Amino acid sequence: MSIYDSIEEAAKELYIRALKDIPADVRAALDRGLRAEQQSGNTTAEQVLFTIIENIKVADEQDTLVCQDTGLPVFRVRIGTALNVDGAEIESRLRIGCERATREYPLRSNTVHPLTRKPTHTNTGQGIPAVKLGFARGTDEIEIVMAPKGSGSENMSFLKMLNPADGRKGIKRFVVECVFESGARPCPPVILGVGLGGTSDVAMQLAKEASCFREIGSSNPDPDAAQLEAELLDLVNRTGLGPQGLGGATTALAVHVEWAHTHISHNPVAVNIQCWRGERARAVISADGGIRYGAS
Ligand code: SF4
Incomplete structure (x- = not known):
């Protein structure tokens, strides 16, 4: 797999993972909130947090999305300065990855024209996905963090x-x-x-x-x-x-x-x-095209 094929594959996978697998730090923060509300004796707040945590457990068990809103795709990409890569191709592959996630999973598409409200059906469009490109000195890897925004x-x-x-x-x-x-x-x-x-x-x-x-x-x-x-x-x-x-x-x-x-x-x-979903997912792509998914 070329590094660009890996970027496309990771973009697709990260979009789906971010919607299904809530990060460990968000889960821990929700658990702390539940304990605090239990200690304060606020049964309504306790019940709401309990339901949120149950929602996450059900999504884990059924391997499904945590919430119906698949959001707009937002990426933060850090490119190692030791890599010689084509930035335009990276942006293009991120877009294709989102389109594949939408078609192949499939995900609900949310993207519309701001004036005509005409949908693109791809979760991509002009200016979408939102991509923030940055650089990391001294590495030959690319870090991609994806955060769909509901x-x-x-x-x-x-x-x-x-x-x-x-x-x-x-x-x-x-x-x-x-x-x-x-x-x-x-x-x-x-x-x-x-x-x-x-x-x-x-x-x-x-x-x-x-x-x-x-x-x-x-x-x-x-x-x-x-x-x-x-x-x-x-x-x-x-x-x-x-x-x-x-x-x-x-x-x-x-x-x-x-x-x-x-x-x-x-x-x-x-x-x-x-929102409480705090969704994000991370991958690191190495120069040989290897993909490591992991905590962000
Ligand atoms: S704000 Fe977050 S949890 Fe609430 S509906 Fe939207 S994506 Fe879902």
């Missing part, structure tokens, strides 16, 4: 160009406002991604990285950002919104912050929400 959570995306004088307090206020605005629609408990700084588009990309591609429980290496993550998680869980918006202490499984430097007169804050 509509309930992706519809809850927000951007605000705050005033620099709004500072940390303004950032926190905006994030909590977004949580209230979202309510039950993104299927809480959520994974809340916050992107700070950069330009407006960079902030949105950082928020997506934070919500979809970070391991739950991981902290930002920057101590200020890590502290903000802890403060926001506490604030969001004190809203009382709870699992599926029915009340409780587990509104978010995690808050992840990613940041970039920004203009002296900018203060962009973006919020992207991932």
Whole structure:
């Protein structure tokens, strides 16, 4: 198999795996949420989390999808700089992989034209799959992480160009406002991604990285950002919104912050929400075309 054949095969397989096999860190976070609600005596929140966990078990046993929404395909690809590869061919094979997953599994297709609403029936189209390409120095491998993004959570995306004088307090206020605005629609408990700084588009990309591609429980290496993550998680869980918006202490499984430097007169804050499903799947392709699937 050529490296491009392997990329196509991995793209197909990752799309299906991400929808069926919830990552271990998400399962552990849901279990922690269930124990917390049991200890607090909130039987409604406990029942909702119990049902979510049962849903995952049934999907495991029946080898089927966890939720009906197969989302829009989103890939993060890191190409080793020791590899000499054709980036356009990589993008093309990712697209073909999504189309094959949709046809061969088969998956529900969600892609439509934004004006005519005409469906493509392939889960691909202009600009879709969304692909974020990056590079890793000193390796001859390609890492692909796939995170299908369902509509309930992706519809809850927000951007605000705050005033620099709004500072940390303004950032926190905006994030909590977004949580209230979202309510039950993104299927809480959520994974809340916050992107700070950069330009407006960079902030949105950082928020997506934070919500979809970070391991739950991981902290930002920057101590200020890590502290903000802890403060926001506490604030969001004190809203009382709870699992599926029915009340409780587990509104978010995690808050992840990613940041970039920004203009002296900018203060962009973006919020992207991932639902309890927290779906993502990872593969590493070696130079000889070998594929290793594994934890992301
Ligand atoms: S928000 Fe997530 S769990 Fe809820 S319906 Fe959409 S994909 Fe499914």
